[in-house]
Amino acid sequence: MIHLQGVSVVYPDGTRALSGIDLQVDRGEFAFLVGASGSGKSTLLHLVYRELTPTEGRIIISGQDVAGLPRERVPYLRRNVGVIFQDFRLLPDKNCWENVAFALDVVGASRKEKYRKVPLALELVGLSEKEQSFPNELSGGEQQRVSIARALVNNPAILVADEPTGNLDPDISWEIIQLLTKIAERGTTILCATHDRVIVDGMRKRVVSLVGGTIVRDARGGGGYDEP
Amino acid sequence: MNLSMVEFLLQQTWQAIRRNGLMSLATSSNMAVALLILSGFFLMTLNLQHMADVEARKANITVDLEEDADAAGIEAELWGDMRVGEIRSRSKEEALEDYAAIMGGGDPESFVEALGENPLPDAIIVSPKDPQDMAAVADVARNIEGIAEVRYREQVTGKLLTLAHGIKIAGVVAAVLMGVATLLIVSTTIRLTIYARRREIRIMQLVGATNSFIRLPFILEGAFHGVMGGAVSTILVLASYSWVHAYVAQHLSFMELVYSSTFAVLFGLGAMVCGILFGVVGSVIGLHSYLREV
Ligand SMILES: Nc1ncnc2c1ncn2[C@@H]1O[C@H](COP(=O)(O)OP(=O)(O)O)[C@@H](O)[C@H]1O
Numbered sequence A: 001m002i003h004l005q006g007v008s009v010v011y012p013d014g015t016r017a018l019s020g021i022d023l024q025v026d027r028g029e030f031a032f033l034v035g036a037s038g039s040g041k042s043t044l045l046h047l048v049y050r051e052l053t054p055t056e057g058r059i060i061i062s063g064q065d066v067a068g069l070p071r072e073r074v075p076y077l078r079r080n081v082g083v084i085f086q087d088f089r090l091l092p093d094k095n096c097w098e099n100v101a102f103a104l105d106v107v108g109a110s111r112k113e114k115y116r117k118v119p120l121a122l123e124l125v126g127l128s129e130k131e132q133s134f135p136n137e138l139s140g141g142e143q144q145r146v147s148i149a150r151a152l153v154n155n156p157a158i159l160v161a162d163e164p165t166g167n168l169d170p171d172i173s174w175e176i177i178q179l180l181t182k183i184a185e186r187g188t189t190i191l192c193a194t195h196d197r198v199i200v201d202g203m204r205k206r207v208v209s210l211v212g213g214t215i216v217r218d219a220r221g222g223g224g225y226d227e228p
Numbered sequence B: 001m002n003l004s005m006v007e008f009l010l011q012q013t014w015q016a017i018r019r020n021g022l023m024s025l026a027t028s029s030n031m032a033v034a035l036l037i038l039s040g041f042f043l044m045t046l047n048l049q050h051m052a053d054v055e056a057r058k059a060n061i062t063v064d065l066e067e068d069a070d071a072a073g074i075e076a077e078l079w080g081d082m083r084v085g086e087i088r089s090r091s092k093e094e095a096l097e098d099y100a101a102i103m104g105g106g107d108p109e110s111f112v113e114a115l116g117e118n119p120l121p122d123a124i125i126v127s128p129k130d131p132q133d134m135a136a137v138a139d140v141a142r143n144i145e146g147i148a149e150v151r152y153r154e155q156v157t158g159k160l161l162t163l164a165h166g167i168k169i170a171g172v173v174a175a176v177l178m179g180v181a182t183l184l185i186v187s188t189t190i191r192l193t194i195y196a197r198r199r200e201i202r203i204m205q206l207v208g209a210t211n212s213f214i215r216l217p218f219i220l221e222g223a224f225h226g227v228m229g230g231a232v233s234t235i236l237v238l239a240s241y242s243w244v245h246a247y248v249a250q251h252l253s254f255m256e257l258v259y260s261s262t263f264a265v266l267f268g269l270g271a272m273v274c275g276i277l278f279g280v281v282g283s284v285i286g287l288h289s290y291l292r293e294v
């Protein structure tokens, strides 16, 4: 589903952010990407949703090499790769329903499609009751749920999460990660960057550790933050 | 492109225009002023050229013949000059009738009685193909045997054309200046919109909106200012132009302005198209400098 082969990234200023990355994440798999700040987690995720092209190597997403993907094809890749962030990135002047529908609006979905898909996505994240609320009326955890609903409403095969619990209290973080694993069980491939040791240790999922831009450990069968 | 997509794009555009508030108003107004000035130059040039045309059609040379001159021979000789476009002969009786008409429509016979006899000569009226050749043709006529006098009205056509030409150049200069200013203002407004919407644009990119879809509302915003400017300037220009037309018809009846409902409609459409063009190009410039990454 996600397949990186011999990938390196050197930023224009000469910073070497990733070197020799080989990583494969299968359909429906849930993997943590862990590492200290600056270890290259965000850079790796950027490659997956084609925010960045690698200096070297191949990146195959759903069977397609995206490194050489022409720019005008990028939007269609993005519809197949949902993304969520630490800061939620909701539109403050739109309510929950509209924030989720926004992802359908911009890809030209019909009204009928919106009325079918938005409630399903909100139900999946457990926010059906709050569809009329605006972001500033929601807790951090609820806002992250809205952003997950928005990322999933186009039914992407892959969901990429960049420190999704970075702004949340521990118990709320736990709920969000539980939600993400539930989504993976439905067949979505999830790659979740985090440096939240407690969560990683608690989940016993696959853990890929980055140090200075290289993978130093890949606990494929499940592990903790820094022990197998 | 389905209906809800169109609805979404229009809603985005309208929101941006409202959110920009004063800036939107300033942009539309600026567009209106620019089009107003351009319209002014356009109408002046158009009318001067029209008047020059009308004058040119009237322009001719009167060749008075001597008593018992060989009219047919002289006509043939005149036809020998390539620049001659039209020749018509005018007998002394016709000349008298024309004269009587100019003098207030009296009976020509009464003039003959008053003067004893008809003093006017037979004449040939010559029109050159190009009014600019008036003097040259007159010179040719002067050298023909049997001609008493060659007269032509002092050339207004040439002066009108020179004036029209001058105003056209001033108009082009004004068009360039106003055009640049308008493009600058529209592109600045669009940049403000892009700035105000940067979070939204970022999210659109992340959820897979195509570049053209992201750009379209901004293009529409530019076009909106063009339509508004075009409409306002058309209303103002046509209102004042119809006043000028009425004034000219009453007080300066020797002048004839271009004026019809077809003209008004074409003019309005033209102003609108110009406005939309300015607006769209302005947007594209604004988008280009700020949304290169989109
Ligand atoms: N746009 C950029 N230009 C130059 N260097 C960058 C850029 N983004 C990240 N880096 C550098 O690349 C390295 C990896 O950063 P990043 O992928 O953001 O790490 P993480 O997400 O694990 O904190 C860091 O040294 C960072 O300073």
Ligand SMILES: [Mg+2]
Binding pocket: A041, A042, A043, A162
């Ligand atoms: Mg990061």
